[in-house]
Amino acid sequence: MKRTIILFFLAFSFLFATTNSETFANFDRNFMTLNRSAKIKLHNDIKNIYVDAIIKNDKNTKKQALSRLITSSKALGFDSSAYIRDLNSINGVKGASMPAASPALTLLSATKVNDTLVLKFNTKLDTARLKTSFAKQQNAYKNIMDIDGRLNGNPLTYKNFISDYIHISQYDKNTVRIIFSDKAQKTIKANATGDLLIISAQNFISNENVRAPLHKLKNKNEKPAQSAVEPNLKSEPA
Known part of the structure; x- marks a missing residue:
């Protein structure tokens, strides 16, 4: 046995x-x-x-x-x-x-907050990771924002919110691409505050403006007013 x-x-x-x-x-x-x-x-x-x-x-x-x-x-x-x-x-x-490798920048969630789209990342966002471009097509103006990072989830689409059409997707393995499409030319503003990217739009004045921070907070612990950020990337009803 x-x-x-x-x-x-x-x-x-x-x-x-x-x-x-x-x-x-x-x-x-x-x-x-x-x-x-x-x-x-x-x-x-x-x-x-x-x-x-x-x-x-x-x-x-x-x-x-x-x-x-x-x-x-x-x-x-x-x-x-x-x-x-x-x-x-x-x-x-x-x-x-051997210094520990920093985590790859990952887009965790996207949330509508008043007239802004708030993107939350897994770590502090460096605006050097952002690249913007502009394209004019037959019936639409397109502002394109590329972010060096990854998308945690499926592509997102918003309609009639700060632009006629917004699409967030994984453009390639190292780039998240956000496309803002509108019948009228607009300026897209992207303002970095910690691990948040606050995006807004206004009638066209100049090309895309990327800067940080959006404004000085009253204290270090205060964050811009926002609704609860979803734990996973998912689109809100347009």
Whole structure:
């Protein structure tokens, strides 16, 4: 009986190790080509392997899992600093030798606040990340704003709010694009305050104006009046 239990345990351990290897191989082959939901699932599979390796004190598996968790966290816009610290600790690298990577700028939500559109990001917004352009088409004027970052969710569309039409989408893997389309030419103002970008529009005077901050707050803790910001990106009824 004892021999049977030992053989079963060895077989189970071998099967689990094989499963881990297959998961790592699947990650290495396919992660970068998957859609976001599939990437999150694979990220969580690797995280489960990492937790199990901690329990079993399996240093080699921990290292393999951590290197992939750092990659997946950066790709998904998650905080990878804890994984970087753990991997550095295992490798005997002091924290000062490798500074923790800052999280990728991610657009978390978009909220209508009076006559402004308030975008909330996961970290403080540097206006150097913003680029604006203008295009005149047959029946519409278009103001285009590109932001170096990622969109946390699906594309958003607003109609008849500060512009006839607003569309927010992931233009490429590193750029969020916001298009303001209107029958009349307008000036789009984007004002950065901490992790918020406050967007408004007025009749055309000059080209797009990007500046920060919008105005001086009475104190450091005071924020512009706004309705509750949604935890996930979703459009309000136009």
